[in-house]
Amino acid sequence: MENETVKEVPEFYRDLRKDTDVNGLWHFSHRHHPGTRKPVRTPENKPHRIDFGWNLIFPNHNGTIEIEVGSGRGGFLAEYAARHPEISILGSEWDTTWAYFAAKRLLEKKVPAAMLRGDIFYFLRDCVPSESVDAFHMYFPDPWPKERHHKNRLLRPEFLAEVARVLKPGKRFFYWGTDHAEYNELALETFDAFDGATVTERNSAEPTDGIRTNFEKKYIKEGRPIYRSLVIFEK
Numbered sequence: 001m002e003n004e005t006v007k008e009v010p011e012f013y014r015d016l017r018k019d020t021d022v023n024g025l026w027h028f029s030h031r032h033h034p035g036t037r038k039p040v041r042t043p044e045n046k047p048h049r050i051d052f053g054w055n056l057i058f059p060n061h062n063g064t065i066e067i068e069v070g071s072g073r074g075g076f077l078a079e080y081a082a083r084h085p086e087i088s089i090l091g092s093e094w095d096t097t098w099a100y101f102a103a104k105r106l107l108e109k110k111v112p113a114a115m116l117r118g119d120i121f122y123f124l125r126d127c128v129p130s131e132s133v134d135a136f137h138m139y140f141p142d143p144w145p146k147e148r149h150h151k152n153r154l155l156r157p158e159f160l161a162e163v164a165r166v167l168k169p170g171k172r173f174f175y176w177g178t179d180h181a182e183y184n185e186l187a188l189e190t191f192d193a194f195d196g197a198t199v200t201e202r203n204s205a206e207p208t209d210g211i212r213t214n215f216e217k218k219y220i221k222e223g224r225p226i227y228r229s230l231v232i233f234e235k
């Protein structure tokens with residue numbers, strides 16, 4: 001359209017800090033102008049990149065790092081981490097209540113996982129070093145069903161670009177699941193169109209390690225369909 005102007009997305013400072021009470025919980029959140037809730041914008045609207053290494057969150061990691069996108073109450077995360085002590089897995093959740101809930105669950109289960117409270121897209125973009133992650137898990141992301149909210153969906157090409165950048169070379173898994181048919185179709189199309197991604201188990205993947213997530217258990221009770229796929233990223 002002729003007069004349409006593209007709105008600039010404002011860039012803000014975000015800082016990464018360890019929670020002072022709950023071990024294994026990290027906050028990646030906006031820096032605020034003192035005494036206010038107003039986030040501080042960066043000069044020239046440039047992204048604020050942070051010098052981050054996985055040793056900060058996982059001092060004893062053996063090099064195998066996985067990320068769960070949108071962990072909710074952390075049911076999958078805790079169970080998966082308990083079965084795989086050799087993997088350092090970071091859950092993520094931008095809702096503060098759920099982030100604390102999940103982090104406390106990890107502590108109770110004494111598993112070597114951690115929780116990030118914050119927006120995983122910006123964490124990937126601004127912190128995570130290239131070629132440092134082994135796998136991604138993304139289960140039952142918010143579908144944002146109204147059309148005007150579709151822009152809020154996380155599974156977009158720019159998100160996959162960050163995923164591809166941070167994944168290690170070779171064949172790497174992206175585990176995907178949703179109950180939402182339309183979002184599922186769009187997500188599979190987005191994977192199909194993404195150079196280097198191949199959907200291998202198209203709507204036929206089993207729950208990872210047989211573990212059903214909190215939302216999945218609820219949706220199964222409600223009789224909703226479940227769509228799970230396995231996607232391979234390769235470079």
Ligand SMILES: C[S@@+](CC[C@H](N)C(=O)[O-])C[C@H]1O[C@@H](n2cnc3c(N)ncnc32)[C@H](O)[C@@H]1O
Binds near residue numbers: 098140
């Ligand atoms: C529907 S829940 C599913 C939770 C869990 N995966 C499950 O299956 O039980 C999706 C979660 O993703 C979180 N989320 C959405 N966008 C996010 C983002 N950009 N960064 C971190 N968490 C996000 C939401 O707060 C919500 O708790």
